[in-house]
Amino acid sequence: MKEAPGIVSGTRRLLRRLRDTMAGSGTAQERLDRIVRIVAAELVAEVCSAYIMRAGEVLELFATQGLRPEAIHRTRLRVGEGLVGLIAATARPLALNDAQAHSGFAYRPETGEEIYHSFMGVPILRGGRVLGVLVIQNRTSRHYDEDEIEVLQTIAMIVAELAAGGELVSPREIAESRTAGMLPVRLVGIRLNPGLAIGPAVLHEPPLQIRQVVSEDVPAEIERLREAVAAMRDAIDQLVLDSRGLGAGEHRDILETYRMFAADRGWVSRIADAVRGGLTAEAAVQKIRDETSRRMLQASDPYLRERLVDLEDLANRLQRHLSKHIPDVTFNELPPEFILVARTLGPAELMDYSHRRIAGLVLEEGSPTAHVAIVARALEIPVVGRVENATDRIEAGDIVIVDGEHAQILIRPSEDIRQSTTAAIEARTRRRAFHESLSSAPAITRDGIGIRLMLNAGLLIDMAQLASTGAEGVGLFRTELPLMVRDSFPAVDDQTEFYRRVFEYAGERPVVFRTLDIGGDKILPYLPHIVEENPAMGWRAIRIGLDRPAMLREQLRALIRAAEGRHLRVKFPMVAELPEFERARALLNMELARANDEGRMLPASVEVGVMLEVPALLWQLSELCERVDFLSVGTNDLMQFLFACDRGNPRLADRYDPLSAPVLRLLREVVAQANASSVPLSMCGDMAANPLEAMVLIALGFRTLSTPGAAIGPLKAMIRSLDLGALADYVNEISARPDHSLKSKFEAYARDHLIAL
Numbered sequence: 001m002k003e004a005p006g007i008v009s010g011t012r013r014l015l016r017r018l019r020d021t022m023a024g025s026g027t028a029q030e031r032l033d034r035i036v037r038i039v040a041a042e043l044v045a046e047v048c049s050a051y052i053m054r055a056g057e058v059l060e061l062f063a064t065q066g067l068r069p070e071a072i073h074r075t076r077l078r079v080g081e082g083l084v085g086l087i088a089a090t091a092r093p094l095a096l097n098d099a100q101a102h103s104g105f106a107y108r109p110e111t112g113e114e115i116y117h118s119f120m121g122v123p124i125l126r127g128g129r130v131l132g133v134l135v136i137q138n139r140t141s142r143h144y145d146e147d148e149i150e151v152l153q154t155i156a157m158i159v160a161e162l163a164a165g166g167e168l169v170s171p172r173e174i175a176e177s178r179t180a181g182m183l184p185v186r187l188v189g190i191r192l193n194p195g196l197a198i199g200p201a202v203l204h205e206p207p208l209q210i211r212q213v214v215s216e217d218v219p220a221e222i223e224r225l226r227e228a229v230a231a232m233r234d235a236i237d238q239l240v241l242d243s244r245g246l247g248a249g250e251h252r253d254i255l256e257t258y259r260m261f262a263a264d265r266g267w268v269s270r271i272a273d274a275v276r277g278g279l280t281a282e283a284a285v286q287k288i289r290d291e292t293s294r295r296m297l298q299a300s301d302p303y304l305r306e307r308l309v310d311l312e313d314l315a316n317r318l319q320r321h322l323s324k325h326i327p328d329v330t331f332n333e334l335p336p337e338f339i340l341v342a343r344t345l346g347p348a349e350l351m352d353y354s355h356r357r358i359a360g361l362v363l364e365e366g367s368p369t370a371h372v373a374i375v376a377r378a379l380e381i382p383v384v385g386r387v388e389n390a391t392d393r394i395e396a397g398d399i400v401i402v403d404g405e406h407a408q409i410l411i412r413p414s415e416d417i418r419q420s421t422t423a424a425i426e427a428r429t430r431r432r433a434f435h436e437s438l439s440s441a442p443a444i445t446r447d448g449i450g451i452r453l454m455l456n457a458g459l460l461i462d463m464a465q466l467a468s469t470g471a472e473g474v475g476l477f478r479t480e481l482p483l484m485v486r487d488s489f490p491a492v493d494d495q496t497e498f499y500r501r502v503f504e505y506a507g508e509r510p511v512v513f514r515t516l517d518i519g520g521d522k523i524l525p526y527l528p529h530i531v532e533e534n535p536a537m538g539w540r541a542i543r544i545g546l547d548r549p550a551m552l553r554e555q556l557r558a559l560i561r562a563a564e565g566r567h568l569r570v571k572f573p574m575v576a577e578l579p580e581f582e583r584a585r586a587l588l589n590m591e592l593a594r595a596n597d598e599g600r601m602l603p604a605s606v607e608v609g610v611m612l613e614v615p616a617l618l619w620q621l622s623e624l625c626e627r628v629d630f631l632s633v634g635t636n637d638l639m640q641f642l643f644a645c646d647r648g649n650p651r652l653a654d655r656y657d658p659l660s661a662p663v664l665r666l667l668r669e670v671v672a673q674a675n676a677s678s679v680p681l682s683m684c685g686d687m688a689a690n691p692l693e694a695m696v697l698i699a700l701g702f703r704t705l706s707t708p709g710a711a712i713g714p715l716k717a718m719i720r721s722l723d724l725g726a727l728a729d730y731v732n733e734i735s736a737r738p739d740h741s742l743k744s745k746f747e748a749y750a751r752d753h754l755i756a757l
């Protein structure tokens with residue numbers, strides 16, 4: 001935002017007065033008393049009060065101009081209580097022209113504040129932590145505008161210096177209140193990358209101490225900023241060069257985009273404006289960074305959030321260049337292997353650490369398509385995201401276990417848990433080596449039945465697993481995933497290029513592309529988002545594709561162009577009735593005809609299939625089999641619709657078991673129909689990824705399973721230890737039993753028959 005010249009010069013005078021106060025004599029309390037007086041006078045407010053955070057998340061009135069003096073050190077509000085508590089809880093400013101009408105208003109008689117109507121408060125922030133709240137109040141119903149909020153925020157940065165100095169509230173008081181946190185703790189988040197790791201915690205760059213907020217010499221500060229920006233850009237160029245060693249994939253595009261951000265003039269000019277307003281370069285970066293984090297808290301749009309994370313990453317980096325606190329030097333002091341803990345982390349920041357050994361990563365935010373998660377995937381680092389308050393609850397040096405599989409972390413685990421985790425990691429490493437050794441071994445049962453193991457993929461980085469696992473091809477390419485990490489819907493040429501790269505990675509191996517399964521919870525930030533009561537059963541996948549055929553046609557056009565001379569395999573998601581399949585197929589035919597008319601090289605062959613994931617389709621199977629080239633069962637959706645049980649609801653996660661009579665009967669029926677019509681059948685739902693469940697699927701007659709790469713080795717080990725004939729008899733014998741689950745019976749069978757699970 002551009003500041004009006006009047007405000008800039010007014011702010012400068014105010015900042016100078018505050019700087020003199022900060023540098024002047026007296027205790028911290030006396031300086032704070034002076035600051036609230038100056039602010040009240042300069043901002044023409046009857047009240048200015050500073051509330052400082054004490055142990056136990058309590059905000060205490062430390063200084064006031066305008067409220068009754070006897071309230072000082074008496075008035076206390078818990079975080080979340082009253083307007084002051086609300087600002088602390090949300091870490092966001094609040095401006096009201098009638099404070100008492102706000103539902104959060106908490107009246108404290110000792111303050112005498114009932115005569116003041118308008119209220120503006122901002123958090124006193126330091127390194128993302130709320131250290132207090134700064135408030136001004138007026139008797140009249142005053143409207144505080146954006147510029148005034150900004151000015152108060154700048155003042156709050158100066159007060160933050162005082163609050164962080166340890167003189168107002170001793171750091172011991174805060175530390176002791178946290179000792180309850182020294183006990184072992186388990187925190188749950190979401191899985192961003194699987195794997196298990198243990199190590200001492202390193203908190204991602206404890207915030208740098210800004211020594212000086214107000215600058216003495218504006219031109220000199222601008223020059224320092226210019227030099228630091230230039231040095232930072234050089235370092236980022238180097239980092240992007242280094243990342244080439246990681247091979248191809250989305251992480252490369254992400255880092256290139258990041259580099260473009262660093263070259264963006266708008267961001268630097270906003271920082272320069274703040275320097276011109278009287279701040280030091282460090283404080284100006286901090287100010288813009290705080291604004292970014294605030295916007296980040298508000299942004300629900302995943303793409304925008306990623307951009308904001310990138311901007312935060314850049315601000316941190318620029319701070320380090322300004323303070324000459326360059327990572328390579330400071331990182332030398334890190335332990336050789338550690339768990340990195342951060343609120344958010346940009347992809348480039350993760351790369352900074354990659355010369356060291358990050359064993360695991362814990363984030364307070366993050367989503368599976370967050371850029372940092374994708375880069376972590378390329379680096380094979382286990383990640384748990386959305387762990388609330390992780391940076392508060394973990395102290396540097398605490399031993400932390402990151403359990404990516406179960407989306408949890410353990411802080412300061414007991415000695416026996418540490419030992420068992422270390423043993424589990426060693427066992428995993430051995431198992432992984434064993435599974436990798438099977439990558440070129442065939443997936444054949446002991447009685448000679450071959451099983452095709454295919455890969456579920458969605459990003460280019462997943463394609464590397466074709467070689468490492470020995471998968472026979474890609475059984476499910478989820479085409480919506482690359483779109484979820486982009487900023488706009490790609491043009492046909494871009495899509496064509498992307499699919500071409502997928503084909504190139506696959507070489508001779510087949511790839512089955514699934515057309516877009518967007519809608520529901522898979523939101524593309526750049527398309528209009530419709531709020532639905534039941535998104536999983538809403539306007540998604542093929543329903544959107546048929547109602548807005550332009551998008552589906554463009555995708556099919558790109559697939560046809562990319563396939564030139566190769567075998568094209570396409571399947572449609574969420575088909576519920578035959579006519580939907582026929583209409584989708586007709587669109588594909590139209591695109592084939594168009595490619596032909598344009599004289600393009602056509603695919604060598606085209607096979608078209610459907611995902612079996614809506615139960616209604618089960619009763620249209622024989623007609624469907626006459627029309628499709630193949631069928632893929634998607635148990636993730638099929639189970640949720642069959643049992644009326646939301647697949648994303650953790651409370652229902654283990655409610656029903658696929659290893660039970662209704663599912664086994666249904667799948668047996670599907671196998672029989674497909675076999676009777678000679679239609680190739682595969683399973684690409686997650687049921688196929690679990691060795692025990694896959695064992696039963698094979699016994700039911702499935703011969704093609706498509707799973708995430710990590711499952712292929714364990715599946716191969718299971719298949720190679722299996723005598724299918726004997727198992728099929730057993731499955732026949734027990735699968736009609738009306739038990740809640742037959743899992744324990746199958747487990748016992750596997751144990752007795754030495755099947756490797």
Ligand code: PEP
Binds near residue numbers: 476478517634636
């Ligand atoms: C399924 O539903 O089983 C499936 C494979 O599709 P997705 O998980 O992408 O919905």
Ligand code: MG
Binds near residue numbers: 573613636
């Ligand atoms: Mg599905």
